[in-house]
Amino acid sequence: MIISNDILEKTCKDMIETILFCLSDATKGTIxxxxxxxNLQAVRITSGIRREASDEIDWGLPEVSDYNAPGKSWIEYRxxxxxxxxxxxxxxxxxxxxxxxxxxxxIRSVRKQLSGEIEDFHxxxxxxxxxxxLYGDQLGTLVYPLDCAGRPIWQDSEYVVAAVVKIHFKPYAxxxxxRSTKLIKKLSRTLGTELLSLHxxxxxxxxxxxxxxxxxxxxxxxxxxxxxxLVKLGFICTAINTEFGYLRExxxxxxxxxxxxxxxxxxxxxxxxxxxxxxxxxxxxxxDLLRLGRTLVREQKxxxxxxxxxxxxxxxxxxxxxxxxxxxxxxxxxxxADREEILEVLERYQHSSWLGMSEELLEKMQHLPEEIRREWxxxxxxxxxxxxxxxxxxxxRFLDHPQLSIPxxxxxxxILASLRAIVEMIPEIEERSNRIISSLxxxxxxxxxxxxx
Numbered sequence: 001m002i003i004s005n006d007i008l009e010k011t012c013k014d015m016i017e018t019i020l021f022c023l024s025d026a027t028k029g030t031i032x033x034x035x036x037x038x039n040l041q042a043v044r045i046t047s048g049i050r051r052e053a054s055d056e057i058d059w060g061l062p063e064v065s066d067y068n069a070p071g072k073s074w075i076e077y078r079x080x081x082x083x084x085x086x087x088x089x090x091x092x093x094x095x096x097x098x099x100x101x102x103x104x105x106x107i108r109s110v111r112k113q114l115s116g117e118i119e120d121f122h123x124x125x126x127x128x129x130x131x132x133x134l135y136g137d138q139l140g141t142l143v144y145p146l147d148c149a150g151r152p153i154w155q156d157s158e159y160v161v162a163a164v165v166k167i168h169f170k171p172y173a174x175x176x177x178x179r180s181t182k183l184i185k186k187l188s189r190t191l192g193t194e195l196l197s198l199h200x201x202x203x204x205x206x207x208x209x210x211x212x213x214x215x216x217x218x219x220x221x222x223x224x225x226x227x228x229x230l231v232k233l234g235f236i237c238t239a240i241n242t243e244f245g246y247l248r249e250x251x252x253x254x255x256x257x258x259x260x261x262x263x264x265x266x267x268x269x270x271x272x273x274x275x276x277x278x279x280x281x282x283x284x285x286x287x288d289l290l291r292l293g294r295t296l297v298r299e300q301k302x303x304x305x306x307x308x309x310x311x312x313x314x315x316x317x318x319x320x321x322x323x324x325x326x327x328x329x330x331x332x333x334x335x336x337a338d339r340e341e342i343l344e345v346l347e348r349y350q351h352s353s354w355l356g357m358s359e360e361l362l363e364k365m366q367h368l369p370e371e372i373r374r375e376w377x378x379x380x381x382x383x384x385x386x387x388x389x390x391x392x393x394x395x396x397r398f399l400d401h402p403q404l405s406i407p408x409x410x411x412x413x414x415i416l417a418s419l420r421a422i423v424e425m426i427p428e429i430e431e432r433s434n435r436i437i438s439s440l441x442x443x444x445x446x447x448x449x450x451x452x453x
Contacts (some may be wrong), residue, residue, distance in 0.1 A: 008033065009046050015165065015191050016048040017057060018235050022418040023180050025173035026050070027120075032067055032164045034092060037154075038145040042088055042164070043071030080148035084113040091126040092161050093153050097185065098124045099176040121169045123181050125188045128159035163191065179411045183239075183418075190238040236422050240384045240392065243412050243419075247395070248356070248380040249307035250406045255356050258365045265313065268349045269304040272321075273297055275342060279334040289332055296324040309383060310353040317353075322346055357381060369403050376404075386426045392416060 016029035028049045035041035044067040048057040066072055067088075078089045087098040087108040100106040103118040111117045131139055131154075144152035154160060165188050167180075174180050256264045276297055283290045299320050308316065325346065329339055355361060357377050365373045379395050382388065398404065399413035 011191070011194055012045045012163075013048060013059060015187065015194075015235065016046070018422065019165075019167055019184060019187060020048065020050055020057060021055070021422065022183060022415075023167070023169075025170045025180070026167050027170060028168040030166045032071075032088070032166070034161045034163055035071075037160065038074065038143045040074035040092060040145050040161075041071045042067055042074075042077060042092070044068050045163075074145045078145075078147060084110050086110055087124050088164060091124050091164050093147060095126050095128060095154070095157060095159060095161055097126065097181065099174065099181055101172075101175050121171055121174050123167050123169070123174055123184055125165045125167075125181075125184050126161045127163040127165060127188045127191050129162045130158055131160055132158070134160065165191070179414065182411075183415060186239050186242050187235060190235045193238065194235070236419050236426075237384055237386060240416065240419050240423070243416050244379065244382050244384055244395065245307055246408075246412060247376070247406075248309075251376050251380040252307055252356055254365065254368065254376075255361065257367075258361060264355065265349060265352050266304050268345050268352055269300050271345055272325075272342065272349075273300045273304070275335065275338050275345075276300070276328075279338075282334045283332065286332065289328060292324055293328060296321070296328070299324075309381060310357075313353045314350060317346070317349060372401060372404055386423055389420070389423055392420055392423065396420070 012031040015031060019029055020026050028047065030047040031045050033043050033045050035043070044061055044065055046059060047061055048059050049062075050057055061068055072088075074092070077086045078093060079085060085108045087100070090096065090098050090108060098108060100109065100119065100122050103109060103112070103121060106112060106119065109119045111119050131142075135142060144155050147153055165184060167184055169180070252264065252266075256266065276293060280290065280293050280297075283293060299316075303313070303316055303321070325342060329335055329342065335342060362373050362377070368376075375394070375398055379391070379398055382391055382395075384392065396413055396416050399409050399416070
């Protein structure tokens with residue numbers, strides 16, 4: 001990834017600040033950058049430590065660490081016989097998190113293995129970035145890192161690890177799979193998106209070198225403030241939309257219960273998958289079509305496990321599902337007997353995408369109180385942005401409804417309430433940005449120093 005050190009450090013600080021703000025039991029956060037393949041150089045970018053009994057954060061890299069620049073290469077921290085096991089190796093190779101909720105039994109504590117001293121309670125989360133977005137048409141030429149047995153890692157994964165987030169906690173304040181680890185996982189996904197976005201923006205920044213010194217200074221001030229706004233919006237709005245997506249998933253489960261026949265998205269996709277899998281064996285010898293069919297099976301199953309917004313689901317149908325079916329039907333006779341049913345199911349899926357908002361269906365869902373069945377779909381199909389704070393408040397109140405029975409509703413409410421506090425800060429940042437824009441529009445030099453808070 002091409003990201004300048006200053007921008008990378010600022011983005012990482014915003015990420016750590018967001019997590020420490022949302023999780024009162026978190027005491028420290030550190031983010032490690034994972035370099036390009038196959039070396040995967042792991043370097044500690046920044047650490048933030050919460051001051052005792054306050055929300056102030058001290059920044060820097062105060063203690064000695066093997067991961068301080070120039071960091072450690074993959075062959076130094078990967079799992080290998082006769083060497084200590086590192087949580088970093090686990091997170092990078094397996095692309096999975098590591099939670100030390102019992103430091104006395106932490107088998108990947110380097111300090112414990114070398115000197116018998118325990119470390120503190122912490123959680124490490126890899127930040128994943130899709131390969132196809134980062135490497136594009138270079139995917140076929142990638143040189144993958146090797147494990148100690150000489151096997152390439154990540155070859156069958158859709159992602160690469162761009163960074164690793166480590167959050168320390170007060171003793172016994174964290175457990176595997178609890179709300180804290182889930183929130184860190186969700187925010188790490190948005191960090192991956194932000195790193196990719198910054199990578200793209202950095203490649204375009206070179207075009208601004210010919211600007212005058214004063215214009216460059218003013219534009220840098222503007223970019224500085226706007227970047228803060230965009231980063232916070234990216235982290236917070238994405239995290240909030242994930243929770244709205246959970247409400248949508250639970251609502252569509254209720255819709256499925258109310259239908260007299262299998263007509264939901266999931267049921268239709270399951271039917272398409274069964275029809276597809278039943279004829280795949282007959283494609284032996286037609287390797288291109290067989291690969292296409294297997295890809296279609298995977299994409300249909302993936303879509304069936306998601307609850308996208310209706311427009312996004314239709315886009316997926318039109319750009320990924322339907323074209324592959326059309327090619328299979330036109331180049332093979334394997335599904336000739338099922339052709340009409342397949343086309344009918346594809347058409348029904350298009351209509352089913354909006355089923356959750358159907359007034360007619362709402363009247364059939366008498367097993368739910370009227371207040372819930374009217375409010376739930378309104379919130380379930382929201383694409384949250386910073387100007388929809390009222391909708392966020394409605395969702396928090398809705399989750400307090402005593403007759404709403406969904407799993408983890410209290411945890412979801414707590415997450416949304418924590419994120420709301422950050423959303424409320426955004427207008428102040430936008431107002432500052434607008435002052436700078438006004439100064440530029442009037443042709444005067446900005447009198448706002450970029451170092452002024």
